[in-house]
Amino acid sequence: MPAALSARGLSKRYGKTTALDGVDLEVAPGELVGLLGPNGAGKSTLVKIACGLVRPTAGEAQVGGAAAGSREARASTGYLAELFRFPAWASAEEVLALHQRLARSDGGAAEREALLARVGLDGEGGRRMATMSKGMQQRLGIAQALIGAPRLVLLDEPTSALDPGGRRTVRDLLVGLREQGVGVLLNSHLLSEIELVCDRVVIIDGGRVVTQGRPQDLTAPGGVEVETSGGVRRLPDARREDVPRIVRELVADGAEVYGVRVVTGTLEDAYLAAVVGRDG
Amino acid sequence: MSDAITIAGYALREAVRRRVLLVVALLTAVFLGLFALAAFEAFDSLETNGGGIVSIDERALAGGTLLGLAMFVALFLGVVLAVFLTLDAVRGDAERGLLQPLVVRPVGRTTLLIGRLLAASFVCASYVVVVFLLAVLITRAAGDFTPSSLVVPAAGLALGVVTVVAVSLLGTTVLSTTANGIAVFMVFATGLAAGLLGQIGEGLEVDALTTASSIVSWIVPFEALYQNGLHALTSDIGGATGVIVQLGPFGGASNVGAAIWPWAVAWSAIVLALAALTFHRRDL
Numbered sequence: 001m002p003a004a005l006s007a008r009g010l011s012k013r014y015g016k017t018t019a020l021d022g023v024d025l026e027v028a029p030g031e032l033v034g035l036l037g038p039n040g041a042g043k044s045t046l047v048k049i050a051c052g053l054v055r056p057t058a059g060e061a062q063v064g065g066a067a068a069g070s071r072e073a074r075a076s077t078g079y080l081a082e083l084f085r086f087p088a089w090a091s092a093e094e095v096l097a098l099h100q101r102l103a104r105s106d107g108g109a110a111e112r113e114a115l116l117a118r119v120g121l122d123g124e125g126g127r128r129m130a131t132m133s134k135g136m137q138q139r140l141g142i143a144q145a146l147i148g149a150p151r152l153v154l155l156d157e158p159t160s161a162l163d164p165g166g167r168r169t170v171r172d173l174l175v176g177l178r179e180q181g182v183g184v185l186l187n188s189h190l191l192s193e194i195e196l197v198c199d200r201v202v203i204i205d206g207g208r209v210v211t212q213g214r215p216q217d218l219t220a221p222g223g224v225e226v227e228t229s230g231g232v233r234r235l236p237d238a239r240r241e242d243v244p245r246i247v248r249e250l251v252a253d254g255a256e257v258y259g260v261r262v263v264t265g266t267l268e269d270a271y272l273a274a275v276v277g278r279d280g
Numbered sequence: 281m282s283d284a285i286t287i288a289g290y291a292l293r294e295a296v297r298r299r300v301l302l303v304v305a306l307l308t309a310v311f312l313g314l315f316a317l318a319a320f321e322a323f324d325s326l327e328t329n330g331g332g333i334v335s336i337d338e339r340a341l342a343g344g345t346l347l348g349l350a351m352f353v354a355l356f357l358g359v360v361l362a363v364f365l366t367l368d369a370v371r372g373d374a375e376r377g378l379l380q381p382l383v384v385r386p387v388g389r390t391t392l393l394i395g396r397l398l399a400a401s402f403v404c405a406s407y408v409v410v411v412f413l414l415a416v417l418i419t420r421a422a423g424d425f426t427p428s429s430l431v432v433p434a435a436g437l438a439l440g441v442v443t444v445v446a447v448s449l450l451g452t453t454v455l456s457t458t459a460n461g462i463a464v465f466m467v468f469a470t471g472l473a474a475g476l477l478g479q480i481g482e483g484l485e486v487d488a489l490t491t492a493s494s495i496v497s498w499i500v501p502f503e504a505l506y507q508n509g510l511h512a513l514t515s516d517i518g519g520a521t522g523v524i525v526q527l528g529p530f531g532g533a534s535n536v537g538a539a540i541w542p543w544a545v546a547w548s549a550i551v552l553a554l555a556a557l558t559f560h561r562r563d564l
Contacts, residue, residue, distance in 0.1 A: 014563075048563075048564070051384045053380060053383060053384060053563065054564065071386045074384055074385060075386040077384065079381070084377040084381055094293075098286070098290055099381070102382065102385035102387050
């Protein structure tokens with residue numbers, strides 16, 4: 001089965017400005033990949049090339065084996081732009097119905113109803129955009145991106161306007177997409193969101209991939225903390241595998257062990273090390 | 281084609297919901313009211329004052345002039361409508377984030393433009409034809425004057441505004457909303473100015489002016505269509521009256537020939553193809 005998204009040597013220049021510089025990236029079916037990077041790193045450009053809004057200067061991108069931007073690729077892609085708007089005069093139902101026709105989805109009213117429920121907008125189908133909050137419009141944007149059961153979903157800052165409840169809804173939705181075998185490229189500044197749901201993280205800076213891997217592989221180990229009758233002891237060089245031995249030794253020495261915590265670095269630490277470390 | 285019709289339907293709903301058509305209908309009603317007042321007063325004054333210059337058919341002069349005015353206003357309002365329905369269809373909508381969700385769907389960018397062209401052309405062409413025909417009915421009721429031709433002026437107006445829609449769509453692929461609006465009105469004004477210059481050239485018998493006017497009117501074919509329509513409006517009025525009416529105050533009437541019809545269609549297609557080419561090359 002071809003990759004949901006595959007990019008090889010992708011470059012994009014706007015005049016003298018290089019937005020992307022030889023990016024290689026792959027999103028497998030059913031894989032959630034988080035895209036991280038500072039402002040102007042080239043994240044949105046990468047996403048826009050994947051959905052055919054921007055043409056690359058060099059390299060190629062494919063969606064499910066079809067050239068990105070081709071009719072076939074667009075038919076299997078769902079996209080939520082970072083800055084998007086739906087017409088103020090239209091209702092949520094009308095927006096979804098329009099996109100169903102354009103995506104050639106025959107899901108009808110049942111699909112619209114299910115998608116609205118999935119993003120927490122049950123019963124809001126008749127509501128016009130002009131009366132919807134930014135967060136509600138963002139939820140609708142996500143619903144719109146899922147029309148026609150796409151094989152690749154590109155989400156550019158999908159939770160920027162959402163409250164914590166909305167973010168939880170989107171996280172659950174992303175997990176559901178993974179279970180359905182949908183590849184997802186999630187571009188977000190919210191590191192905690194990415195750490196919670198993504199299988200893999202790609203960090204880009206200056207148009208290049210500076211590091212990538214599973215979140216747990218990117219985060220550095222921070223030792224082990226043990227709470228005993230003598231207080232909390234920090235063992236900075238210890239690893240998870242050392243915990244049974246440490247507990248055995250403490251108990252043998254007569255200490256009472258109340259708790260053990262394996263300390264790991266955060267994705268934020270890894271991100272800052274990758275990005276700020278480079279900049280510095 | 282069904283995608284183009286879907287986009288056209290979307291554009292039409294937008295025009296209706298944003299009350300563009302309502303405002304246009306109200307303002308057009310005001311224009312037609314004033315036109316009716318002018319028409320009835322003009323023909324009444326002819327009956328009251330009786331004959332002036334013996335060789336002039338004053339009823340034909342009044343009717344031809346009033347319908348010339350109606351054609352000019354219909355074209356002008358149709359152009360305003362064409363511009364406001366399309367001036368931000370690409371770059372303006374892209375800057376506001378309205379276009380991207382549509383473009384990423386498996387609808388070609390050319391199809392999107394064709395849909396916009398269909399919607400705006402349908403609205404504008406219908407509009408100018410209806411306004412013109414209502415003016416004809418008013419003129420007939422006021423002074424029992426019927427123009428020499430209804431089809432040629434009405435079709436000329438309709439095709440004329442379609443050419444303006446095409447220009448506006450080309451402009452919106454490269455220009456910002458305001459710049460595109462200004463550019464299209466400038467093109468329209470250039471065509472009208474060329475028509476008036478040709479009229480002056482004919483009156484003063486200056487060949488260079490009439491030639492330049494003729495060339496410009498073919499470069500911007502809405503002007504040639506308008507001149508052709510004006511000519512057809514009063515083509516069977518003869519004598520001194522015919523000469524005066526054909527010169528007319530709203531641009532020179534001229535029989536530009538049947539080639540203008542296929543040329544205007546081909547011209548619109550070429551402009552739309554250029555718009556599609558520019559749109560395809562544009563990063564959003």
